[in-house]
Amino acid sequence: MKPLVLIGVILIALGVTGLAVDHISFTEKRTVIDAGPLKVTADEQRIIPIPTIAGIIAVVAGVGMIFFGRQARG
Numbered sequence: 534m535k536p537l538v539l540i541g542v543i544l545i546a547l548g549v550t551g552l553a554v555d556h557i558s559f560t561e562k563r564t565v566i567d568a569g570p571l572k573v574t575a576d577e578q579r580i581i582p583i584p585t586i587a588g589i590i591a592v593v594a595g596v597g598m599i600f601f602g603r604q605a606r607g
Contacts, residue, residue, distance in 0.1 A: 541598030548591030557581045 558580045566573040 544595030551588030
């Protein structure tokens with residue numbers, strides 16, 4: 534399989550995943566107070582939104598790479 538076709542398949546998979554998932558969320562531990570032996574931490578919820586247009590662009594770019602990668606072979 535050509536590298537261009539492989540990258541195209543990966544882009545399509547990432548694009549479809551981006552369209553299916555609205556956002557990525559994770560919890561981050563943050564140190565609030567660090568005074569000698571006293572250490573206070575807090576859990577902070579982070580949300581990273583995934584724009585729909587990014588998924589669409591990834592799918593379209595992946596299809597284009599597959600098309601041009603197969604066309605260059607023949």
